[in-house]
Amino acid sequence: MTLRASALADESGWPLLPAERTWGALRLTLTLATTAAATWCYLIGESVGSYLGFIKGGVALSAGCMIGMLLVLLAAGPTCVRFGIDSIASTKPQFGSRGWVVPAVLQAISIIGWNSLLIIFFAKSAVQLCVALGILAAGSHSAVLVPLLTLLACAIIFTALRRGAGGVSLVSNILFVHVFVGLWMLYLLVSHRWPELIAAHPALANPDRLWNYTTGVELGIGATLSWWPYIGAMIRMAPDGRTIVLPVLLGMGAPVPLLSLIGLAGALVLKSSDPAEWLRTVGGPTYAIISLAFVTAANFGTTTAGIYASAIGLRNFSSLQRRSWTTLLLITITPVALVGIFIPELFFAKFGNFLALIGVAFAPLCGIQIADYFVLRRRRIDIRAIYADRPGSPYYFWRGINPAALLALAAGCCTYVLLLNPLSYQSRGLYAYVTASLPAVTAAALVYFLASLIVIRFGRGGYRNFQKKT
Amino acid sequence: MTESEGGEAPAADLSPPDLRAADLPLELEARIAALEAAGPGADFDWSSWFWMILLGIALPAILLIIGWRA
Numbered sequence: 346m347t348l349r350a351s352a353l354a355d356e357s358g359w360p361l362l363p364a365e366r367t368w369g370a371l372r373l374t375l376t377l378a379t380t381a382a383a384t385w386c387y388l389i390g391e392s393v394g395s396y397l398g399f400i401k402g403g404v405a406l407s408a409g410c411m412i413g414m415l416l417v418l419l420a421a422g423p424t425c426v427r428f429g430i431d432s433i434a435s436t437k438p439q440f441g442s443r444g445w446v447v448p449a450v451l452q453a454i455s456i457i458g459w460n461s462l463l464i465i466f467f468a469k470s471a472v473q474l475c476v477a478l479g480i481l482a483a484g485s486h487s488a489v490l491v492p493l494l495t496l497l498a499c500a501i502i503f504t505a506l507r508r509g510a511g512g513v514s515l516v517s518n519i520l521f522v523h524v525f526v527g528l529w530m531l532y533l534l535v536s537h538r539w540p541e542l543i544a545a546h547p548a549l550a551n552p553d554r555l556w557n558y559t560t561g562v563e564l565g566i567g568a569t570l571s572w573w574p575y576i577g578a579m580i581r582m583a584p585d586g587r588t589i590v591l592p593v594l595l596g597m598g599a600p601v602p603l604l605s606l607i608g609l610a611g612a613l614v615l616k617s618s619d620p621a622e623w624l625r626t627v628g629g630p631t632y633a634i635i636s637l638a639f640v641t642a643a644n645f646g647t648t649t650a651g652i653y654a655s656a657i658g659l660r661n662f663s664s665l666q667r668r669s670w671t672t673l674l675l676i677t678i679t680p681v682a683l684v685g686i687f688i689p690e691l692f693f694a695k696f697g698n699f700l701a702l703i704g705v706a707f708a709p710l711c712g713i714q715i716a717d718y719f720v721l722r723r724r725r726i727d728i729r730a731i732y733a734d735r736p737g738s739p740y741y742f743w744r745g746i747n748p749a750a751l752l753a754l755a756a757g758c759c760t761y762v763l764l765l766n767p768l769s770y771q772s773r774g775l776y777a778y779v780t781a782s783l784p785a786v787t788a789a790a791l792v793y794f795l796a797s798l799i800v801i802r803f804g805r806g807g808y809r810n811f812q813k814k815t
Numbered sequence: 816m817t818e819s820e821g822g823e824a825p826a827a828d829l830s831p832p833d834l835r836a837a838d839l840p841l842e843l844e845a846r847i848a849a850l851e852a853a854g855p856g857a858d859f860d861w862s863s864w865f866w867m868i869l870l871g872i873a874l875p876a877i878l879l880i881i882g883w884r885a
């Protein structure tokens with residue numbers, strides 16, 4: 346392996362060699378925490394605050410986040426960290442040497458969609474920051490400045506990511522402090538408004554206490570399951586499974602509920618999850634400026650990691666394997682820039698619902714990967730077959746697609762939607778006792794396992810290769 | 816190459832013979848060959864499982880009980 350090849354390894358979708366996986370636990374924790382902490386934490390907190398009070402909401406959300414993070418870790422973690430590959434490549438043993446396009450499309454829509462939302466948030470916060478600092482007059486030029494700042498942010502992210510994963514780490518090292526600013530903001534709200542916080546009644550609370558509590562857990566699980574597309578690109582930089590466990594569970598799983606408490610507290614006491622608005626109420630304009638700087642930094646860090654993960658995911662398309670890293674970054678970042686420039690308000694208003702629907706698919710995806718890796722393949726993966734798309738290859742299945750995975754994905758999504766409508770939050774059946782994500786994971790895993798027994802009988806999927814050995 | 820459980824020595828190569836000669840890009844082929852030679856990285860050892868069970872199952876269970884009673 347040449348030095349140049351090694352230097353460019355983190356810009357490719359190919360497996361990283363052990364010598365190239367140099368990220369330790371601290372570096373991974375910083376990067377994951379910076380990635381996890383963004384404006385969506387306030388939105389998650391606000392949603393929980395609609396159904397639960399501060400204590401119950403915080404506890405339910407924390408529990409849900411840790412459960413969801415464990416599922417993501419068990420699903421994508423082992424294959425990604427053992428072979429230095431990203432989340433999308435890790436789905437080839439389940440979906441097939443061509444069927445992986447399904448999770449790839451989910452990843453692309455999810456990451457590009459979320460990044461577009463976050464970058465618009467970033468631009469809006471930056472405009473508000475300029476107004477608060479007296480650089481701009483209030484209410485002026487927003488329609489022009491938001492697109493311009495979006496373009497500027499995309500240009501900075503593009504420049505940082507020219508360094509590959511090192512760029513993500515660099516941005517994370519600079520921006521990590523914002524997590525502590527977020528905790529300080531939480532302290533302020535809690536210390537100034539504790540009696541009101543405890544007494545506050547959630548606006549949309551259901552008469553059924555259990556339903557409210559379960560919904561808090563479900564929101565936590567759902568929020569962290571949506572990290573599946575991001576996680577592979579980061580943990581593949583670590584040398585082994587032992588190195589990733591605590592950074593993933595604590596670095597990525599813990600900041601989300603902690604920072605969501607800001608949105609939860611704001612929604613309960615001040616009926617607004619926007620920290621800039623309530624910090625102005627609590628501590629005046631200086632606090633509002635700090636808050637706006639926090640929001641700006643938070644979204645910038647997350648978007649940088651998202652663009653990187655998305656670009657690595659695109660590398661799995663053979664037509665993009667040979668393209669330069671610069672081209673790949675442009676392909677990934679251009680839709681984000683175009684949305685931010687031309688349709689920021691429309692996207693803001695309409696795309697959130699679509700992202701909620703897409704997010705439903707990540708629960709069954711995790712169930713499929715866990716069942717395949719731990720039960721069916723007994724932790725044996727054929728790294729050569731992951732990159733071989735030809736008849737006879739173990740992961741070629743039928744025309745490159747494993748119908749068992751598609752069937753299981755559909756079964757998992759249907760299970761979720763039958764239990765809980767992700768848009769209206771209308772629930773059915775046993776939802777209040779079991780959530781919607783956990784049955785979706787279980788149903789997908791079960792259907793995948795049963796359907797795979799038929800696949801194995803046909804001698805497809807490379808399952809018999811290791812069975813012969815054992 | 817099909818490898819064995821995390822942390823253990825890799826198993827024998829059981830890929831179909833024609834797959835080994837597949838027309839993969841040279842750099843990718845070199846990477847896969849190097850991984851096959853070195854063996855894959857480990858996935859989760861006992862301490863990893865301990866933390867996963869503690870933080871991903873036991874802690875949420877305890878939190879849920881405490882939260883429900885709060």
